[in-house]
Amino acid sequence: MIFANVLSQLPIALPAISYKAVAPELVLFGGALLILLVSATVGKRELPGLYRAIALVAALAEGGFSGYQLYLAQGAKASLAVAGAIAYDGFSAFAGIVVAAILLLAILIGPGFIKRIAGDGPEFLVLMLISAMGATVMAQGEDLIVIFIGLEILSIALYVMVGYRIGDGLAREAAFKYFILGGFSSAIFLYGIALVYGATGTTNLAKIGAFLALNVLTHDGVLLFGLALLLLGFGFKVSAVPFHLWSPDVYQGAPTSVTGYMAAMAKVGAFAALIRVFDIAFAGQIVQWRPIVVGLAILSMVFGALFALRQRELKKILAYSSINHAGFILLGVYAGTAAAISNTLFYLIAYAVIVVGTFGLVSIVQDSIGVSEGSCSLDQLRGLARSRPALATVTAIMVLAQAGAPFTTGFLAKFSIIVSVVEIREYWVAVVAMLSAAIAVAFYLRIVLAMFRGEPEEVEGERVLAIQGAATEAPARRQALAWIGVSLSLVFTVGFGIFPQPLLDLAARAHIVG
Amino acid sequence: MGAVGFVVLFPLLGFLVLLTFGRRLGDPVAGWLGTLAVFGSFVSAIVVWLARLGNEGHPYVLRLFDWFSAGGLHVNVSFRVDGLSVAMILFVTGVATLIHLYSIGYMKGDPLYHQFFVYLNLFVFSMVVLVTANTLPLAFLGWEGVGACSYWLISFWFERPTAASAGKKAFIVNRIGDTGFLLGTFLVFEHLGSVSFSRLTAGSLNLSPDTATAIVLLFFLAAAGKSAQLPLFTWLLDAMEGPTPVSALIHAATMVTAGVYLMARLSPILALAHTADLVIAIVGVATAFVAAMAATAQTDIKKIVAYSTVSQLGYMMLGIGTGAYTAAIFLMITHAFYKALIFLGSGSVIHSLNGEQNIRRMGALKKYMPITTVTMILAWLSIAGVPPFSGFFSKGAVLENAFGDSPLLWAAGVITALLTAYYMGRLVYVVFYGTPRFEEVTHGHDPHESPSVMTIPLIVLAAAAVIGGLLNLPVSGFGFLGSWLAPVFGTAQAAYPMSAGLKDGLMATDAVVALLGVFLSWRAWGGVSENPALERKIFFNGWYIDAFYDRAFARTGTAVAEVADTVVDRQIVDGAVTGVAGVARLVGGAGRKVQSGLVRSYLLIMVGGLIVMLGYVLTVAAR
Amino acid sequence: MGYLDWLIAVPAVGALVVPFIPVSEERRSLIRGFGLAISLVELVLAAVVGVQFNSHASGYQFVTDVHWIQSFGVSWFLGADGITLVLILLTALLFVIAMFAMKGVKDFRAYVGWMLLLEAACMGSFTSLDLFAFFVFFELTLIPSYFLIADFGMGASGKAAVKFFVYTFAGSALLLVGIVSLVFIHDSETHRLTFSLPALMDTHLSGTTQLLLFLAFTAAFAVKTPIFPFHTWSPDAYRAAPIPAVVMLAGVMAKLGSYGIIRFDLELFPSTARSLAWLMLTLAVIGILYGAVVAAGERDLGRLVAYSSLSHMGFIVLGIFAFSTEGMSGSILQMVNHGIYTAALFLLLGMIYERRGTLDMAKLGGLQKRAPIFAAVFMLVVMASVGLPGLNGFIGEFLILVGTFITHRWWAVVAVAGVVASAVYMLWAYQRVFHRSQADASPFGEIKLKEALLVAPLLALIVLLGLYPAPLLARIDPTASAVVQHVLAAKGPVSDGASLPAVVKGVK
Amino acid sequence: MTIPGSWYLVVAALLFGLGAFGVLTRRNVIVMFMSLELMLNAVNLTFVSYARMLNDVGGQVDVFFVLVVAAAEVVVGLGIIVAIFRQRATVTADDISSLKG
Known part of the structure; x- marks a missing residue:
């Protein structure tokens, strides 16, 4: 307590930080530091089990706090903290839960495989926790600069994770591309913030909203420019067409478990921030930015589906499929009503869980056919149904869930977005959306077809990289935790697919107070 | 009067028994059994005739059960005993018995001996049902039944390709006629609300002349098909491919006269047209x-x-x-x-x-x-x-x-x-x-x-x-x-x-x-x-009518079908579908080229996208 | 749990249990036994429903209505009327036969699993009166049938399965948007968010909206039935699918399309159905004749039966849009009849394929000489499909034509030509396969007892329903006349009065 | 005479354009990286000039955040570039294009 008194005497006025608001970030950051501390102190022997336990605890704690905040947010008025820079309301709490869910699955699935290519180092888990923190900061960011910082924390951590297997040429190339393009789009995003700041005099979302509500700018060129640049930044992060070009290469180059994690976490953070920014700050300008968002959405859905038709590499196909999903979520943002936002959140959590689960399965498939986390072409899947029927069936279910098969959250997610779009009377947009889903079914089925057709040909030796001292324990043990993670995601997908009401209620409470 | 039921029942029994045990009964016995069944039917026909001798006044209708009914249409299985039907069943069963007897000798030694009598008995059953049916759909059952039996009997020696196609031709030409029967029945139902002959008594029909004409001509089309009248008679010539008793029974005595019977039965309508x-x-x-x-x-x-x-x-x-x-x-x-x-x-x-x-x-x-x-x-x-x-x-x-x-x-x-x-x-x-x-x-x-x-x-x-x-x-x-x-x-x-x-x-x-x-x-x-x-020569080739039909319908028909299948359906209708899929794949292919792997081209495209957005924003702002 | 819930639950649970049955590899035929037991239980259930069904009561019976997803107003709302009952019975019966017909496969587990899931999905689609639940089951039928075609099919089954799935999915994509829009319009009118059919029936839709919704709904059903020109997936899918799957595809799932048209198109958009009747009738008639002509040109028996199925489904659609009680009852009855004889046909084709390894007519010939009993059975089924009176094909066709003749005369006149056309291609095919003497005397075993027993129930039904369809018709007729009255009684669309075609005369 | 604030903005915009152009055209990875930093600094200039025009300290504070982020990017970016450089002698952006199609 002495420290607090000393501080209070100092002439500078410390902003009142309500630790309740930033609890999720603190927990994640604390977990990351703890892992680093433990690995630093414990010396030569690495303790992967302990690191993973700490990470799991951190993730669960973060989930707990977010759940508590969501419970609290039920009645609470606008709850801003840290001088209005952080908002913790139902929306951010729900985003926190989604982040926790992704973390939980990724921690279970990832490390087992990463161990084979990059040893037992704690860095992977630390980076994961840090990037998760970045995502929650973005979700809670009430100030454009805070959102930018969250974005950068998330992005930079992801650049490193993508290049985690630095020995492999493809991974290096993916990291480089992701870095350069990410940096470029962050710069543009930042310039957008600057222009918005110039036009409205503040970077705080609430204040911007208030400012724009009061005085109508005569020539709002600068503001709209800024808006457009912001949209590019978000568009890049969620890989909306035409800013999607990085994702196929990076998804293929990066290690599979990183790809799965990145596909989920990047989108959650970006979409949370996007919704909050456009819902609070630029609610007034909805007429101007809506057409852009719907344009991006349709491009992403249609081309996301079309470009995947001729792909032969599994992870590239899944990259395009997540572009298609991004299109659908953008549609939810475009709809803009409160109900649409909760439906979008429902889509987000459904998508996140399915994507991490699907990529987890891809890792297991790769591991079982000896290809370590590298690119995996469809032909290598041939005959999987004969050799590993259970694995093939679960993968088929998850892929079909992405396609929108009934009795899975995938279907309900697409359904809720269609409901939101129809509610704003945009029938033709809904038709285009569903037709893009129909096109998408074609390549989802090609994945399933590859697994269930043909005999398992012997796997031509993929040049297995020299693994620095990877423990050579039997694959079964290494995949055990991964199987738990995948089954959790399967149970979630099918469970809430059949009885979605609890999840929908949860999403309904996640409205933005801001 | 109820004996009409037996007239119908005997050939049916004969058919069922021969169908199940025919193979075991073998050469002569199956034939005799078949003849016996038809003879039984002939005897019951005589009984009906005798019973009828007394009161020729009003027709007697034996109603068995309700066949099917939907909406306003009620069709029952009922047999009608009046002068016409008694005359018909007498001469049909009579001639049939004689021809059955004849066939025992004629078909001796044929490997499918018993099957011949199965079809013959079924034919007699259908013919009897046709001539005694009291409702048009039941008559149609008999009508198509005899058509089917003639198809099976003409192509009895199916090894011979000419016999097989002759049978098929007979059935199809009959079917062309049968469409007339169906349409006629629909017209009758539409205007009279019922399809039963008892409703068609003379004098009680308020049909306008042109409806009556339409009905009669439609039924005449059916009769022309069955009784081999001018447009649709060519099948009877090819029907000679079948065994001679078949020609005698079906293509001389009984089936071909069905058309005439039908017209006679519809005389009340004919009178109006x-x-x-x-x-x-x-x-x-x-x-x-x-x-x-x-x-x-x-x-x-x-x-x-x-x-x-x-x-x-x-x-x-x-x-x-x-x-x-x-x-x-x-x-x-x-x-x-x-x-x-x-x-x-x-x-x-x-x-x-x-x-x-x-x-x-x-x-x-x-x-x-x-x-x-x-x-x-x-x-x-x-x-x-x-x-x-x-x-x-x-x-x-x-x-x-x-x-x-x-x-x-x-x-x-x-x-x-x-x-x-x-x-x-x-x-x-x-x-x-x-x-x-x-x-x-x-x-x-x-x-x-x-x-x-x-x-x-x-x-x-x-x-x-x-x-x-x-x-x-x-x-x-x-x-x-x-x-x-x-x-x-x-x-x-x-x-x-x-x-x-x-x-x-x-x-x-x-x-x-x-x-x-x-x-x-x-x-x-x-x-x-x-x-x-x-x-x-011209008469030998039957005024070249059959040759004309063959070229006009059979050959062109096959050609059209061939084109329809290979070209129209595969290329055009299916083509449209695969075309759409092809375009989608084409765009997919283009997508792969755009994905050139060069970082700087990605940046260029991103900036391009940005410029489009900024252009749009400017137009909005300028407005 | 009402009867209908059990109807869905039994096969669904069966499908979930199958993968975990602890049976060793060599005694895997036990799994087939398990599948068979489930489908038999299902048949008994369906029979019980049939017996309990009170054909005089109007409205839906065996209703269960419980909340499912409140936030979207979705409820688990099942009910059965005449149409549903008849189709349930057909589905249950064909499934038992399909299970029997299942052989020559290494992986029984997946096979039985997918078949049971397919049965559950079909039962769900037929019985659910909640549009959301119907859509979910309607879509669910795609997945098992895709796997059945792709994994256990013959020939280029992979491509055919994908084409089938994507084509039907695209159709149902429009259906989904249609359903959601309808529900939204209803909600904005009555502030009650619900997907239940009876509630949605009294939404006031303006002419153009009702037209667009009608087209969206019909798109999905037209692909499923199939109606001309959306049929090109069916020959490939039917030809590539294994016999038990194609029995389901042609026998049951084709009826999903026509059932959907009656249940949803006519009930929800009666006035548009009336004003667009001329279009649907024309498509139906084209389907009848086009299907027949292409079938005549077809070389492969499997594809021939597929096109003949297109032609017969054309009759069913004709009966539906004739808007006369006779026509409607006829088309519903014909759905059952078509299911029976097409299933029988495909089973027989399966036997030919087993013996000769091909269905190409050029390579088949002279079968009657080697297998007379098989030829006789095949002839009976061919005659049923051609509509010989006394067999089940005739009754439905006759009622459809009579019903269409009364209200839309000239369509019926053209459609009657279909009766001739079906005789042409069927008998020509029969002649090429059975009569033509085959050069190489490759053996063709006579029909075995097991195979005969497999087809026997269908043959019995073909004759029985041909001679005495009254029990079925008694249950179908009240529902059919109710639907027809509903369509005819509906006043024109709210705003622009789409003019009724002059041809529609008052029904007797 | 005092230079109106908008001039600064124009300069900043030009700098930003220059940086972007640099990233687009230069093949050498290091130069691309430097142009990226140039863009970030152009944004800083914009922030400062707006802060001055709006007479609000917020803009200037934001500059520090940008600097911190830029520094972090440099660290990671150079790390990646060095890793790539170790495999190949000369590194141009176009060589790194095996991930395509």
């Missing part, structure tokens, strides 16, 4: 003439008889068209006797010349086959219309009514009568008289007379052909058939006022024409067996 009647009469007499001319030049014995059947059916339709229903039914019955006889006679000739059907390789058979020869000559004389044989009276009655309707029709009818006598005479002389030409066919030894099981039916039929006329003598008081059928046709029956002198004159001309025909055939074919002058 005079234009339609005229059409029927004209088509009838035209068919008679065309078929008769074609018959003069055939060399295959069965083809001659087939054309003769078509011609005689034309006469019956002439009778129907001119409103002379009794005369038409009378001609139908007598025709059944002598035409069955001629067919069976030809069958016994073919049987003894082990399968040879070309009359040019026959001749002088009267020495070896006395019974067949005598019965054939009797049949020839009655079909020619030489008094006092049955043909004279029945054809006479039809011609008399035709004259009453319009002398032109009568004239055509008389000319055809001459031709009939001529071509049948040609057949008899070439086959039974003249020089023997069957050496290489019978490998040297002489042909033998058919066994008694085949000749007995010949004799019975010959007797019937001779005394058939008694059924309905033109002398008042002896018109048994006329009085028997009067309650059925009632006012529909046309009565042309003619003086007795005119009637006698007409009868005289008939007799003279018949004798002239006989004389001409004797002069032309007494000694010689070939005479190209009299056997023109």
Whole structure:
């Protein structure tokens, strides 16, 4: 307590930080530091089990706090903290839960495989926790600069994770591309913030909203420019067409478990921030930015589906499929009503869980056919149904869930977005959306077809990289935790697919107070 | 009266028993069982006739059960007993019994012996249902049932491709006719609200003339299909591919007369549609003439008889068209006797010349086959219309009514009568008289007379052909058939006022024409067996009608189907679908090129996207 | 749990249990036994429903209505009327036969699993009156049938399966948007968010909206039935699918399309159905004749039966849009009849394929000489499909034509030609396969007892329903007339009065 | 005479354009990286000039955040570039294009 008194005497006025608001970030950051501390102190022997336990605890704690905040947010008025820079309301709490869910699955699935290519180092888990923190900061960011910082924390951590297997040429190339393009789009995003700041005099979302509500700018060129640049930044992060070009290469180059994690976490953070920014700050300008968002959405859905038709590499196909999903979520943002936002959140959590689960399965498939986390072409899947029927069936279910098969959250997610779009009377947009889903079914089925057709040909030796001292324990043990993670995601997908009401209620409470 | 149920039940039982145990019963027993079943049906027909002798007043309807009903349409399975149906079941089951008996001998040694009788019994069942059905759909069941049986029986020897396609052709042409039956039934239901014959009593129909005409013409299309009238008769010629008893029973005596029966049954409607009647009469007499001319030049014995059947059916339709229903039914019955006889006679000739059907390789058979020869000559004389044989009276009655309707029709009818006598005479002389030409066919030894099981039916039929006329003598008081059928046709029956002198004159001309025909055939074919002058190519090919149908419908049909399948469906309709998929894949391919892997091209595209957005924003801001 | 819930639950649970049955590899035929038992239980259940069904009561019976997803207003709402009952019975029966017909496969587990899931999905689609639940089951049928075709099919089954799935999915994509829009319009009118059919029936839709919704709904059903020109997936899918799957595809799932048209198109958009009747009738008639002509040109028996199925489904659609009680009852009855004889046909084709390894007519021939009993059975089924009176094909066809003749005369006149056309291609095919003497005397075993027993129930039904369809018709007729009255009674669309075609005369 | 604030903005915009152009055209990875930093600094200039024009300290504070982020990017970016450089002698952006199609 002495420290607090000393501080209070100092002439500078410390902003009142309500630790309740930033609890999720603190927990994640604390977990990351703890892992680093433990690995630093414990010396030569690495303790992967302990690191993973700490990470799991951190993730669960973060989930707990977010759940508590969501419970609290039920009645609470606008709850801003840290001088209005952080908002913790139902929306951010729900985003926190989604982040926790992704973390939980990724921690279970990832490390087992990463161990084979990059040893037992704690860095992977630390980076994961840090990037998760970045995502929650973005979700809670009430100030454009805070959102930018969250974005950068998330992005930079992801650049490193993508290049985690630095020995492999493809991974290096993916990291480089992701870095350069990410940096470029962050710069543009930042310039957008600057222009918005110039036009409205503040970077705080609430204040911007208030400012724009009061005085109508005569020539709002600068503001709209800024808006457009912001949209590019978000568009890049969620890989909306035409800013999607990085994702196929990076998804293929990066290690599979990183790809799965990145596909989920990047989108959650970006979409949370996007919704909050456009819902609070630029609610007034909805007429101007809506057409852009719907344009991006349709491009992403249609081309996301079309470009995947001729792909032969599994992870590239899944990259395009997540572009298609991004299109659908953008549609939810475009709809803009409160109900649409909760439906979008429902889509987000459904998508996140399915994507991490699907990529987890891809890792297991790769591991079982000896290809370590590298690119995996469809032909290598041939005959999987004969050799590993259970694995093939679960993968088929998850892929079909992405396609929108009934009795899975995938279907309900697409359904809720269609409901939101129809509610704003945009029938033709809904038709285009569903037709893009129909096109998408074609390549989802090609994945399933590859697994269930043909005999398992012997796997031509993929040049297995020299693994620095990877423990050579039997694959079964290494995949055990991964199987738990995948089954959790399967149970979630099918469970809430059949009885979605609890999840929908949860999403309904996640409205933005801001 | 309830015995009509048994008339129907016996052949059905026969069919079921033979179907299940036929293979085990084997060669003769199956045949006898089949004959027994049909004979049982014949006996019950007689019982029904006797029961009916007393009160010919109103028809009796035996209702079994409700077949199907939906909305306003209620169809039940019920059988009608009135003058017409009793007459029909009597002569159908009678002739069928004789032909069953004949077939036992004819089909001896055939591997599928029992199957033949399965189809025959099913045929008799369908025929009996057809003639006694009280509702149009049930009649249609019988109608298509006989069509299907004729299909199975024609293609009985399916090994022969010609037989198989002949059967198929028969069924399809019949089906074309059947569409008329269906549409007629729908019209009847639409206007009268019911499809039962009891509703179609004369006088109670408030049908407008053109509806009546439409109904009659539609049903006539069906009759034309079944009774081989002009547009749809070609199938009967090919039907000769089937075994001879089949030709005798189905394509001479019973099935082909179904069309005439149907028209007779619909007489109340015909009475309201005079234009339609005229059409029927004209088509009838035209068919008679065309078929008769074609018959003069055939060399295959069965083809001659087939054309003769078509011609005689034309006469019956002439009778129907001119409103002379009794005369038409009378001609139908007598025709059944002598035409069955001629067919069976030809069958016994073919049987003894082990399968040879070309009359040019026959001749002088009267020495070896006395019974067949005598019965054939009797049949020839009655079909020619030489008094006092049955043909004279029945054809006479039809011609008399035709004259009453319009002398032109009568004239055509008389000319055809001459031709009939001529071509049948040609057949008899070439086959039974003249020089023997069957050496290489019978490998040297002489042909033998058919066994008694085949000749007995010949004799019975010959007797019937001779005394058939008694059924309905033109002398008042002896018109048994006329009085028997009067309650059925009632006012529909046309009565042309003619003086007795005119009637006698007409009868005289008939007799003279018949004798002239006989004389001409004797002069032309007494000694010689070939005479190209009299056997023109055009008639031999049946006026090229069949050839025309084949090219116009069969060939083009197959070609169209071929094109429809390979081109239209695969390329165009399916093409559209795969085209869309192709375009999608094309765009997919383009996508791969855009993904060039070069970081700087990605940046360029991103900036491009940004510029588009900024451009849009500017236009919005400028507004 | 009402009867209908059990109808769905039994096969669904069966499907879930199958993968975990602890049976060793060589005794895997036990799994087939398990599948068979489930389908038999299902048949008994369906029979019980049939018996309990009270054909005089109007409206839906065996109703269960419980909340499912409140936030979207979705409820688990099942009910059965005449149409549903008849189709349930057909589905249950065909499934038992399909299970029997399942042989020659290494992986029984997946096979039985997918088949049971397919049965559950079909039952769900037929019985659910909640549009959301119907859509979910309607879509669910795609997944098992895709796997059945792709994994256990013959020939280029992979491509055919994908084409089938994507084509049907695209159709149902429009259906989904249609359903959601309808529900939204209803909600904005009555402030009650619900997907239940009875509630949605009284939404006031303006002419153009009702037209667009009608087209969206019909798109999905037209692909499923199939109606011309959306049929090109069916020959490939039917030809590539294994016999048990194609029995389901042609026998049951084709009826999903026509059932959907009756249940949803006519009930929800009666006035548009009336004003667009001329279009649907024309498509139906084209389907009848086009299907027949292409079938005649077809070389492969499997594809021939597929096109003949297109032609017969054309009759069913004709009966539906004739808007006369006779026509409607006829088309519902014909759905059952078509299911029976097409299933029988495909089973027989399976036997031919087993013996000769091909269905190409050029390579088949002279079968009647080697297998007369098989030929006789085949002939019976061919005659049923051609509509010979006395067999089940005729009754439905007759009622459809009569019903269409009364209200839309000239369509019926043209459609009757279909009766001739079906005789042409069927008998021509029969002749090429059975009569033509085959050059190489490759053996063709006579029909075995097991195979005969497999087809026997269908043959019995073909004859029985041909001679005595009254029990079925008694249950179908009240529902059919109710639907027809509903369509005819509906007043024109709210705003622009789409003019009724002059041809529609008052129904007797 | 005082230079109006908008001039600074124009300069900043030009700098930003220059940086972007640099990233687009230069092939050498290091130069691309430097142009990226140039863009970030151009944004800083914009922030400062707006802060001055709006007379609000917020803009200037934001500059520090940008600097911190730029520094972090440099660290990671150079790390990646060095890793790539170790495999190949000369590194141009176009060589790194095996991930395509």
